[in-house]
Amino acid sequence: MNFVRTVLGDIAASDLGVCYAHEHVIIDPGFTTQVTPEFLLDDVARATTELRGFYASGGRAMVDSMPCDAGRNVVKLAAISEATGVHLIAPTGLHLAKYYDPGHWGSFYSVEQLAGLFIADITDGIDAHDYNGPVVARTKHRAGVIKIATGTGFTEREQTIFAAAAEAHCRTGAPILTHTELGTLGVEQVTRLRELGVDLHHVCLSHLDRKPDLAYHREILASGVRVEYDSAFRWSAERGNPTLELVVALLAEFPGQIMLGMDAARRGYWRSYGGGPGLDFLLTDFSEQLRAAGLTAAHWQEIFVATPAATYAFHSKS
Numbered sequence: 001m002n003f004v005r006t007v008l009g010d011i012a013a014s015d016l017g018v019c020y021a022h023e024h025v026i027i028d029p030g031f032t033t034q035v036t037p038e039f040l041l042d043d044v045a046r047a048t049t050e051l052r053g054f055y056a057s058g059g060r061a062m063v064d065s066m067p068c069d070a071g072r073n074v075v076k077l078a079a080i081s082e083a084t085g086v087h088l089i090a091p092t093g094l095h096l097a098k099y100y101d102p103g104h105w106g107s108f109y110s111v112e113q114l115a116g117l118f119i120a121d122i123t124d125g126i127d128a129h130d131y132n133g134p135v136v137a138r139t140k141h142r143a144g145v146i147k148i149a150t151g152t153g154f155t156e157r158e159q160t161i162f163a164a165a166a167e168a169h170c171r172t173g174a175p176i177l178t179h180t181e182l183g184t185l186g187v188e189q190v191t192r193l194r195e196l197g198v199d200l201h202h203v204c205l206s207h208l209d210r211k212p213d214l215a216y217h218r219e220i221l222a223s224g225v226r227v228e229y230d231s232a233f234r235w236s237a238e239r240g241n242p243t244l245e246l247v248v249a250l251l252a253e254f255p256g257q258i259m260l261g262m263d264a265a266r267r268g269y270w271r272s273y274g275g276g277p278g279l280d281f282l283l284t285d286f287s288e289q290l291r292a293a294g295l296t297a298a299h300w301q302e303i304f305v306a307t308p309a310a311t312y313a314f315h316s317k318s
């Protein structure tokens, strides 16, 4: 079966439905939120309210993007999924060094050790303590994607984590979601993952629209890799909407490779925390803008349903 691994179990990829490709449903207290308090998204009741609104607007799935020990809480994600009916995919993997204290294990474990931890999250279940201490208590909720990141340079730590992610991908078939810093190093990420034997049809590069340079996007998309744009609500009025322009310019040229998300990792973006535009924005206002720009219902289905289903399905070894 062509399946997607959600926190509540495996589902047929064709049952995923309308999906946001990069979200932050829960960010629990920890080093990350100590550094950036605005990232704290720990409230199950507020998340449930927000995701009910998303569901009412047609939304059916989200990919959570906080990997090991960066505020991930799979028990909360499972509770929210159960309460709302929204499929949630939880990640394993590791984020940028800046989201961890300087002595964190993610900066000195070997490729094999990291791959072992990622694989166990995917095949056995995510640790209830989120790998933040020596006692591991695996839940029944398994990881369905491997989240990795590059910052402004491709550091040795990041290279090690990429190698571990590739190993976990090759061994389990789990898809990979990457963070790019303001859209940079996309070409380098693709090159490295290809060298490591990763199937680029199951890799999504995030935030690329933060570098809205058409030639750069074409170079990356020509590799077959999938991309996620999430700044549709971030541009200032005088910039217009480069995210919309990229989608319009590239969708026909690179079918099945472009997805959307909000990456709404701040309380100020959520209506249930008193902010805006709210997590249904892409299905309401922005879908209107896409239609006004000439996108058809088939294009919309491709961005929100078909491409996420194909990308986040586990890769089957042939």
Ligand SMILES: [Zn+2]
Pocket (backbone or CB within 6 Å): 022, 023, 024, 065, 263, 265
């Ligand atoms: Zn994110």
